[in-house]
Amino acid sequence: MQSLVIFGATGSIGSSTLDLVRKYPDKFRILGISARKNIAPLKEIAEEFKVPYLAVEREEDAKRLASSLSYKACVESGEEGLRRLAELEEAQTLVVGISGIKGLIPAYYGLLAGKRVALANKESLVVAGSLLKKAAKNGGGEIIPVDSEHSALFQLICGRKEEVEELYLTASGGPFYFCSEKELSRVTPEMAVKHPNWKMGAKISVDSATLMNKGFEVIEAMELFNFPVDKIKVLVHPQSIVHGLVKLRDGSVLAHLSVPDMRLAILYALTYPERYPLELSPLDLARIGKLEFFSPDTKKFPCLEIAYEVAHEGGLKPLILEAADEVVVEFFLQGKIRFLQIPYFLKKVLEKLEFKERVENLSISQILEYHREVRKFTEELICSQ
Numbered sequence: 001m002q003s004l005v006i007f008g009a010t011g012s013i014g015s016s017t018l019d020l021v022r023k024y025p026d027k028f029r030i031l032g033i034s035a036r037k038n039i040a041p042l043k044e045i046a047e048e049f050k051v052p053y054l055a056v057e058r059e060e061d062a063k064r065l066a067s068s069l070s071y072k073a074c075v076e077s078g079e080e081g082l083r084r085l086a087e088l089e090e091a092q093t094l095v096v097g098i099s100g101i102k103g104l105i106p107a108y109y110g111l112l113a114g115k116r117v118a119l120a121n122k123e124s125l126v127v128a129g130s131l132l133k134k135a136a137k138n139g140g141g142e143i144i145p146v147d148s149e150h151s152a153l154f155q156l157i158c159g160r161k162e163e164v165e166e167l168y169l170t171a172s173g174g175p176f177y178f179c180s181e182k183e184l185s186r187v188t189p190e191m192a193v194k195h196p197n198w199k200m201g202a203k204i205s206v207d208s209a210t211l212m213n214k215g216f217e218v219i220e221a222m223e224l225f226n227f228p229v230d231k232i233k234v235l236v237h238p239q240s241i242v243h244g245l246v247k248l249r250d251g252s253v254l255a256h257l258s259v260p261d262m263r264l265a266i267l268y269a270l271t272y273p274e275r276y277p278l279e280l281s282p283l284d285l286a287r288i289g290k291l292e293f294f295s296p297d298t299k300k301f302p303c304l305e306i307a308y309e310v311a312h313e314g315g316l317k318p319l320i321l322e323a324a325d326e327v328v329v330e331f332f333l334q335g336k337i338r339f340l341q342i343p344y345f346l347k348k349v350l351e352k353l354e355f356k357e358r359v360e361n362l363s364i365s366q367i368l369e370y371h372r373e374v375r376k377f378t379e380e381l382i383c384s385q
């Protein structure tokens, strides 16, 4: 029986993980769950699985939740609560499905405590990849990627790292890839959160539509696989059937194919190196008929290029990009800026902010402090325009 802690249990990754636990009740036990503010759904999950440890953002929610449960549970709050759940002695695997920078907390302390971290949260790797790798090395933990493209690459690279020359991440292109500039100028938040192939949270759906998500994934792959960024390429593939490809030194190319369903990557991260059966709808290539691939249009979608530049610069530039993007996307989702202004504001923040420190020399609280500083700067910049 594997003991799991699911961070972000009320989100899209969290729900998919719960589905897997329902499917394999004799293999997985839920030791802990966390959410930020969606207390009622968290309570429902706690009651269903009788989860002994919970964490939420606010102390008052934690107290109310603890007293409303039909059984006795330990309900933690704040950043300290996330840390305590990550360090639970009985916990073997942490699923980090929190969106945003707070995912860094359970990922970092979990790795330091020697846990397996099934990592969906890409922000933590983008912002502090070197710190997470150092924590894994010092604490004996391991990162198994859950992002579908990185799960694909992880499976393809396994055992042949020396032979791999190039990595290819595929991108669906999001809902607007074939739109004209004029059509892009009319994109609303409601249109942007409807991803054609994947059911995901609002932030990552907007990032997919701008290709920022793919840019973050390039940085994520660079960190996860210790691979030079120039050797990590992106292919737009609207069908989302091929998730990753590796080019080997003899010119062979290996690809990973599956129906687009996050449960596959999550289950693999939980069971690696084993594979459990999973009855998803079958991959019917004859019915799909064609698989298309295009080079990304970085003129229409400049966010991908911005991510490559930031990856080259290194240091705290990826942190600046990630923090600024969180704010810019929030403003877009609130209808305060337009879709085409997203890359404009990201470039402006990157031009104006510069930090000299090296990520690996910073503590988690210093990283969170820099992140808050960039967020504040970005908010002020947008409001001043």
Ligand SMILES: NC(=O)c1ccc[n+]([C@@H]2O[C@H](COP(=O)([O-])OP(=O)(O)OC[C@H]3O[C@@H](n4cnc5c(N)ncnc54)[C@H](OP(=O)(O)O)[C@@H]3O)[C@@H](O)[C@H]2O)c1
Pocket (backbone or CB within 6 Å): 007, 008, 009, 010, 011, 012, 013, 014, 034, 035, 036, 037, 038, 039, 057, 096, 097, 098, 099, 100, 102, 103, 120, 121, 122, 123, 146, 147, 148, 198, 199, 200, 201, 202, 203, 204, 262
């Ligand atoms: N969804 C996917 O298919 C997918 C694929 C690849 C990678 N990812 C990555 O996985 C992560 C989660 O994505 P998602 O689509 O599952 O997001 P989501 O549906 O928006 O869910 C986010 C979860 O994180 C919790 N959360 C958000 N902010 C928090 C904070 N400050 N402190 C503590 N908990 C917080 C939320 O709690 P509340 O419900 O209480 O707000 C919720 O449980 C992201 O980093 C995303 O990039 C997702």
